[in-house]
Amino acid sequence: MAIATPTDEVLETSILGRARNLRGSPRIIRVGSVLFVLAMWEVIGRANPLFTSYPTEVASGVLELMTDGRLAPALLTTLQGLGAGYFIAIAIGIPLGFAMARIRTLDIALNPYVAALYATPRIAIIPLLVLWVGVGFQLRLTIVVLSAVFPVIINVRDGAKEVDRNYMDVAKSLAAGRWQTLRTVVLPGSLPYVFVALRIGAQRAMIGVIVAEMTSAIAGTGRLLLDLARVYQTDKVMVIIFIIGFFSIFVTSTLRMLQTKASPWRAESRGG
Amino acid sequence: MRLLSESGPRSDIPFLDRRVGVWAVRLGAAVVVFGLWELYGQSVNRALFSPPSRVITAFFEVAIQTTVLWSAIGDSLISMSIGFGLAILVGTGAGILMGRIRLLEYVVDPYVSFLYALPTVAILPLIVIWVGIGQPARVLIVFIISVVPVLLNTMAGAKQVSRDLVDVGRNYGGSDGQILRTIVLPAILPFFFAGLRLGIGSALIGMILGEMLLVIRGLGGFVVEYSNRFRPDKVFVGLLAIVGLSLTLRFLVQATRRRLMPWSEV
Numbered sequence: 001m002a003i004a005t006p007t008d009e010v011l012e013t014s015i016l017g018r019a020r021n022l023r024g025s026p027r028i029i030r031v032g033s034v035l036f037v038l039a040m041w042e043v044i045g046r047a048n049p050l051f052t053s054y055p056t057e058v059a060s061g062v063l064e065l066m067t068d069g070r071l072a073p074a075l076l077t078t079l080q081g082l083g084a085g086y087f088i089a090i091a092i093g094i095p096l097g098f099a100m101a102r103i104r105t106l107d108i109a110l111n112p113y114v115a116a117l118y119a120t121p122r123i124a125i126i127p128l129l130v131l132w133v134g135v136g137f138q139l140r141l142t143i144v145v146l147s148a149v150f151p152v153i154i155n156v157r158d159g160a161k162e163v164d165r166n167y168m169d170v171a172k173s174l175a176a177g178r179w180q181t182l183r184t185v186v187l188p189g190s191l192p193y194v195f196v197a198l199r200i201g202a203q204r205a206m207i208g209v210i211v212a213e214m215t216s217a218i219a220g221t222g223r224l225l226l227d228l229a230r231v232y233q234t235d236k237v238m239v240i241i242f243i244i245g246f247f248s249i250f251v252t253s254t255l256r257m258l259q260t261k262a263s264p265w266r267a268e269s270r271g272g
Numbered sequence: 273m274r275l276l277s278e279s280g281p282r283s284d285i286p287f288l289d290r291r292v293g294v295w296a297v298r299l300g301a302a303v304v305v306f307g308l309w310e311l312y313g314q315s316v317n318r319a320l321f322s323p324p325s326r327v328i329t330a331f332f333e334v335a336i337q338t339t340v341l342w343s344a345i346g347d348s349l350i351s352m353s354i355g356f357g358l359a360i361l362v363g364t365g366a367g368i369l370m371g372r373i374r375l376l377e378y379v380v381d382p383y384v385s386f387l388y389a390l391p392t393v394a395i396l397p398l399i400v401i402w403v404g405i406g407q408p409a410r411v412l413i414v415f416i417i418s419v420v421p422v423l424l425n426t427m428a429g430a431k432q433v434s435r436d437l438v439d440v441g442r443n444y445g446g447s448d449g450q451i452l453r454t455i456v457l458p459a460i461l462p463f464f465f466a467g468l469r470l471g472i473g474s475a476l477i478g479m480i481l482g483e484m485l486l487v488i489r490g491l492g493g494f495v496v497e498y499s500n501r502f503r504p505d506k507v508f509v510g511l512l513a514i515v516g517l518s519l520t521l522r523f524l525v526q527a528t529r530r531r532l533m534p535w536s537e538v
Contacts, residue, residue, distance in 0.1 A: 029375070121477040
């Protein structure tokens with residue numbers, strides 16, 4: 001490849017590759033930077049606590065949130081919809097992605113719809129979903145499925161299509177059947193892309209569920225976030241933003257760890 | 273797709289690799305999709321769902337007889353362009369600086385990594401605290417959500433610029449400005465455009481989110497209001513307009529990319 005033409009996947013790995021290099025970067029600068037920003041935040045935040053609150057206040061906000069009994073139910077409600085919806089999205093998206101990569105008729109027929117929906121912010125359908133399924137668990141479930149399934153389909157499909165032609169030819173010349181080729185060449189070869197699909201799907205799923213809860217659901221983390229903002233509890237808003245951020249980091253790094261475990265021969269993913 | 277443009281003996285090319293084959297399958301799929309949609313839509317409560325025929329009638333009402341749809345699109349586009357335009361300026365500038373200056377990268381990195389992982393929509397409540405729920409909030413949410421992918425991709429691009437090329441530039445006595453303009457910027461372009469592609473998706477999410485929660489206007493407001501009035505036919509018109517807008521904006525990014533990077537194949 002003479003000129004780098006990054007796809008979403010390459011970008012993903014290059015950004016993550018950067019994150020990996022970070023461990024080699026001077027820890028003292030990073031720690032110093034974090035301490036400096038925390039100190040600045042404390043000083044500026046105290047001057048105008050409404051705006052961004054400040055670290056010590058945020059820390060006590062954690063305790064208050066834990067004790068007033070609103071946080072745990074909200075997180076649990078969100079996680080239920082997120083987990084169930086993500087599972088359904090994977091169960092539909094991965095097989096369909098492989099099918100589209102291997103069966104041309106299906107690909108030609110479905111690709112325009114999948115690509116158009118992938119390119120469109122699915123959160124716009126939330127008001128209509130409310131009419132159809134109400135504002136409870138089913139709303140979360142539906143929006144998570146809709147948010148995650150299209151990135152999963154597209155990335156799995158692209159990955160399965162990218163599988164090295166040479167390996168495919170070897171399989172063919174050794175008279176491997178369609179199913180055998182799929183199992184021994186296509187599946188392992190596209191595994192890294194499947195994990196990229198899972199990561200992007202997880203990120204979209206989180207966006208979907210938070211937006212759904214902010215706009216219409218009567219419970220959940222997004223709702224709590226917005227309710228706290230409406231009464232200017234900035235410290236607690238910050239706490240929840242951090243929880244969401246760290247949860248997202250946890251999910252992404254778990255998926256990356258599983259990826260390395262599942263395809264150790266490609267421990268260093270390409271790109272970057 | 274490459275096979276489609278190759279000319280050869282027609283009988284040698286499999287049916288599905290010929291233009292007519294592809295369009296036959298697409299047409300068949302469209303008939304099935306829209307046919308089922310129509311059949312199902314006729315059978316359910318018209319306050320909840322609409323078949324394509326009623327969506328077309330609704331389109332005439334909001335787009336031909338009146339200009340409701342067009343003013344919603346215009347309204348959305350204005351605030352999105354401001355927010356995304358700012359995101360491109362700030363994201364590209366900061367991205368190049370962070371990619372080229374090691375110390376800056378180390379200092380800012382923890383926050384950028386956090387922002388990359390965070391579903392940025394979660395920041396919306398903070399914006400409500402900062403600037404309320406007016407027009408500025410609507411622009412700010414677009415900016416904050418879309419600046420992250422632009423910045424990160426530009427930075428990834430600025431970091432991978434070949435040292436050799438920069439050294440060659442220096443050996444020939446190129447100034448910092450010259451090296452930036454003739455070596456670094458062209459090398460960053462592919463990453464910049466990838467950032468734009470991801471950024472436009474984020475900007476659209478920010479736009480819709482802002483219009484559903486902060487200022488009930490534009491396309492997001494259009495969808496919300498007609499949902500509240502149980503007019504799914506008009507909601508579908510709004511949703512299809514959002515699909516069309518997304519595809520158009522993405523097409524524009526690709527077209528600009530092809531113009532600025534004639535050497536790229538994609």
